[in-house]
Amino acid sequence: MTQDEMKQKVAEAALAYVKPGTIVGVGTGSTANMFIDALASMKGDIIGAVASSEATAARLAGHGITVLDLNEALTQVASLSVYIDGADEFDAGKNLTKGGGGALTREKIVAAASDAFICIVDESKRVDCLGAFPLPIEVIPMARELVAGIARKLGGNPVLRDGFITDNGNLIIDVHGLKITDARALEDELNSVPGVVTNGIFSHQGADVVLMGTPAGVETIR
Numbered sequence: 001m002t003q004d005e006m007k008q009k010v011a012e013a014a015l016a017y018v019k020p021g022t023i024v025g026v027g028t029g030s031t032a033n034m035f036i037d038a039l040a041s042m043k044g045d046i047i048g049a050v051a052s053s054e055a056t057a058a059r060l061a062g063h064g065i066t067v068l069d070l071n072e073a074l075t076q077v078a079s080l081s082v083y084i085d086g087a088d089e090f091d092a093g094k095n096l097t098k099g100g101g102g103a104l105t106r107e108k109i110v111a112a113a114s115d116a117f118i119c120i121v122d123e124s125k126r127v128d129c130l131g132a133f134p135l136p137i138e139v140i141p142m143a144r145e146l147v148a149g150i151a152r153k154l155g156g157n158p159v160l161r162d163g164f165i166t167d168n169g170n171l172i173i174d175v176h177g178l179k180i181t182d183a184r185a186l187e188d189e190l191n192s193v194p195g196v197v198t199n200g201i202f203s204h205q206g207a208d209v210v211l212m213g214t215p216a217g218v219e220t221i222r
């Protein structure tokens, strides 16, 4: 089975977590895109979806799925029923790294507004220790060198994502070479630096369930 076929299987399996009559949070990336395409079959059953990026909003709208702004949604419901998104890496504690597509901040906001985070990945995303995938940090432009210096002190090699501007108008620094042994502590430490909008460690907003595609089928990790 190819990687895309494994992604397709988990995207379809995630539909089981979509409850009729609710608002669904939707992530960003190639796996999330497959979920959006599958969600089109349920568009008449849900109130609508909150998107974690402009790209996701456009894809949802392209399928005729109602797209709600998060603030608008939270005037209708206390929380979103579920957030469904991919990841760049996940560990045994269901901590994630995300942001390969640069959507980490909105993803973390929508995840925080949801009752449960269902993470959809193929088996290549499972790691013993987070950090092999460069860790993205969204930074306000003025703080670029401040944050890069702190990343170096933490043992990482910060690289500015060339020519990339986030949906929020900020920069992304990808930090290579980190060995993330305490995901929660590093998430908090980086987020305490002035000018950091957020970083791609999802420990506070880690997954509740990981649906992992393997050649043998979809494995559910709770």
Ligand SMILES: O=C[C@H](O)[C@H](O)[C@H](O)COP(=O)(O)O
Pocket: 027, 028, 029, 030, 031, 032, 085, 086, 087, 088, 097, 098, 099, 100, 101, 102, 103, 104, 107
């Ligand atoms: O900003 C992008 C997101 O965090 C994605 O969820 C992550 O990069 C995984 O994307 P993909 O499903 O394309 O591997």
